[in-house]
Amino acid sequence: MRIQSNEAHESDGRVRANAQPYDTLRASLELPPYATEALAALEAAGHESWVVGGFVRDALLGRTSSDVDIATRAFWREARGVFEDCGWHVHETGTAHGTITVVIDGHALEVTTFRSDGPYEDARHPQRVSFVRTIEEDLARRDFTVNALAYHPERGLLDPFGGRFDIETRMIRAVGDPDRRFAEDALRILRACRFVAQLGFSIDEDTYRGMLANKGLLPLISVERVAHELSALLLGPFAGDALMSTVDALSAVLPELVSMKGFEQRTPYHIYDVLEHTARVIDGVPAYPLVRWAALFHDMGKPAAFFAGNDGVGHFYGHARISVELARGIMRRLSMPGSFSERVLELVERHDDDIASTSKAVKRALARLGGDAELFAALCDLKRGDAQAQAPRCIERVALADELERILDGILSENEAFSLKQLALGGRDVIALGIEQGPRVGQALNAALEAVIDGHVSNDRDELRAFVAAWRTEREDVR
16 A cells, blocks of 8 residues: 555654755756746845745656746735846736746746635635745645745755655655645645656555545546546556555546455456556556556446356456446546547457457458557557456467567558558549449448458559459349
């Protein structure tokens, strides 16, 4: 499990979080020149300012980040004036919350007045904000200790909540009372899950309890924000860990996960329950959205499809079709783009297709996928990840997926036909041969494509015309 007790932090966290001398921090927290210029301009005008949040966290982790946010004592109009005097362009992007965006040498910096949030009205947005005079008050409103850090090139690192220690011990911990933090903004629950996936951190025990106690607020969050957080989670290098360790929190937005947790497959082909198998498949496929979402969904229908034979062995006939329907419902619920959803569903439906390692079989599979070679490559990725997450006896399926992809590369390099759009013959040619416009035109073209794939006919216009003419004659003789 990735949930950890906070006892170690309570015993010595604050001291260790600030123990490293500032001189050794300077290199790891070096700011980009445009951020340094913005800070210097504000400070020269008498406005205390700090770089805050994710940039500081990522710098301490040794991660590259270009997303720099500045918190300042200046009110937004004062900050705007400072920047305009420097000749920089300013956008009033969120002045109700004290935020402007300044563009310096093509780089956008978000600059926000020190603030404290008032009561939250919808588990997401504060009813009002109050502008405060100290950076400590500003940091106190933030979600997690690893994000409640501030840095200035001269004053060093400000860490009032032990965030640096939590970075060192790889811990996600709420600032202050976890129940209050998540009741204020339920999206923070999904942000915590995402940080586990992106950073490989664990979640503090009290923080996780606060997440579970408030997960019933997640349906109040816009589906677009939920979809964004889930996508970012799935693309993380530790996405499988995040799924396994935070499933009870994620179930508020993906209730379909509940039946997968602990569902033993009872088959010699699997050694993990459905959820852990899914998590391992997610980690075993490349980190791009199409295949990661398909990996999440591919076996989701197994609990519903399960039955045990007389020998006690589990079977899941038709589970792919059930998985497709569950996935379709989720993606509609999350308002995901239709074109992307259809490609994901195609992978889910066909992830168990038996494709022989021959050119003909691969071209037929490509034809079933509408000639989408990229989708076939994604199917190979999914099959490879699926095999790696099964029982050891299935490992040879990895080599099969590799071979299918090698065959695909050969087909593409030779420009071999595997879709109707590649045929040297079109619908007008078929109609000109005397076939009545309607379904029979498509039937004739599909028959021609099959003949080309099988090697009976070359993808040559004249040969295809002769083939279609003979095909038409055969159908008329049958009638």
